[in-house]
Amino acid sequence: MDQIHSTRIEYVQSLATPPPRCDGIITDRPNLPLAVMSADCYPVLLFDEKRKVVAALHAGRAGAMGQIVAQALQRLVDDFKAHQIRGIIAPGIGSCCYEVGPEILAQVEAKYIKRDRFLDIKGMIKDQLSYFGVQYYDYGICTCCNPNYYSYRREGRTGRFASLIWRSA
């Protein structure tokens, strides 16, 4: 996907050129890998083994605050009758490092604000997963703390790492 920090979610059936401009992508086609590129934003991968559907989400601050995870889960339930969805939260920036300004803090619930000015994006993602009863695996890695990962906050100009999911036939 051509990621734009939105909550747009597209369903795809084949490799698209150019890739769709969105931050969430869903497919039920076999052997079609979905990728999220990130450096601090959270990649969230979803799958339902029974319904054979997978999704990849780019959930940074804008996506998490815009409920992109909940929106994707609703699509999986509505369009694919998914009811055993599982999730993976790949490494992203933790509330240990993600300091934001007052204009952003004013828009979020107090429970997502740590130590007065640090935003807990992963808390938002977990709450959206839990609301749908999704069991998930959390890597528990902060990209800003851990030098093995690219971090926009730590490095400024930096690379991206890719998180991929696909269903086998």
Ligand SMILES: [Zn+2]
């Ligand atoms: Zn950190």
